[in-house]
Amino acid sequence: MLPELHAFVTVAGETVLRIIPILIGLGLVFAVLTHWSACNPGRPWWRKRELVTDIVYWFLIPMAARFVRIGLMVMGAAYLYNIHGSDALMAFYDDGFGPLAAMPLWAQAITFLVVSDFLTYWIHRGFHRAKMWKYHAIHHSSQDLDWISAARFHPVNILLGTVLVDVGLLLAGISPNVMLWVGPFTIATSAFVHANLNWTLGPFKYVIAGPVFHRWHHTAADRGGSSNFAGTFPIWDLMFGTWYMPKDTLPDAYGVDDKSFPESFGGQMLYPFQR
Secondary structure: OHHHHHHHHHHHHHHHHHHHHHHHHHHHHHHHHHHHHOOOOOOOHHHOOOHHHHHHHHHHHHHHHHHHHHHHHHHHHHHHHOOOOHHHHHHHHHOOOHHHHOOOHHHHHHHHHHHHHHHHHHHHHHHOOHHHHHHHHHHHOOOOOOHHHHHOOOHHHHHHHHHHHHHHHHHOOOOHHHHHHHHHHHHHHHHHHHOOOOOOOHHHHHOOOOHHHHHHHOOOHHHHHOOOOOOOOOHHHHHOOOOOOOOOOOOOOOOOOOOOOOOOHHHHHHHHHHO
16 A cells, blocks of 8 residues: 555656646746737736636646556556556557557657547537536636636546547557657647737648637637637648638637636536536
C-alpha cells in the first residue's frame, strides 16, 4: 500500500509543480496581449467570474487525466500484448512499436496531432448532441471566456474526448516520447483559442484554429455554437460543413442557457447527473 501511495503523491506533486509555472507564464502572456487586442473589452482574466473554479480545473483535471491515461496504457499493454511488469512496460513503450514506431519522432508527432484532431473533431460533435451535452455543457458554462477557461472540462468529457484517443494512438505504436512535444503544444493552443483576443489570423484561419474561430463556438447554438468543432486544424470544419466565421463581426456572448447552472467545481461535477 505504501509504494502505491508514494507513487500517487509523486505523480500528483510532479503534475502540480508542472502546472504552476505554466499558469504563471500563460497568465502574463495573455494579460499583455489582451490589453492591446481584446475581443471583448471589460474585466481582465484575473477578475473574471468563477476564477477560483477555473484554477481548480487547471490542477485537478490534468492530474486525473494523467492517472487514468497511465492506467489505461498499462491495462492495454497487458490485455492486448501480454506485457506485464514495470521493466517490460517501460521497454515496450519506450520507443513505440510496430510500423508507426519506424517513423522518426517528428513524423510520429505530426501523425499524432492530425489523427487525434480528426478523431476529437467527431467526438466533440457527439458531445453537442442531446445525450452527451450535459457533460460538455461544463466547458461552455464560462460567461467570461478567457484562456483560463480552457481546462474547464468534466472528467467524462476528458476521458472520452481526449484520454481514450491518446491511449489508442499510443497503443497503436506512437512513442510516448511524442507527448513531450505534443503536450506543451496542446496546452498552449488550447489556452490560445480560448483567449480574449480579436485575432482572426487572416488567411491562416484556414490552417490553424485561432481565438475568434473558437470563441464563436462558445456562443449560442443558433449563432456559432453549432460550428467550429476542430481543436487545432479548421480543415475538418471546412470539409464537413461546420465552418463559421462571419466577416466584420466578433463573438460577444458566452455561457449556457441554464440560469441555475452551478458556479462551484463540485456543483459542476454533479450537474450532469442531476439532469
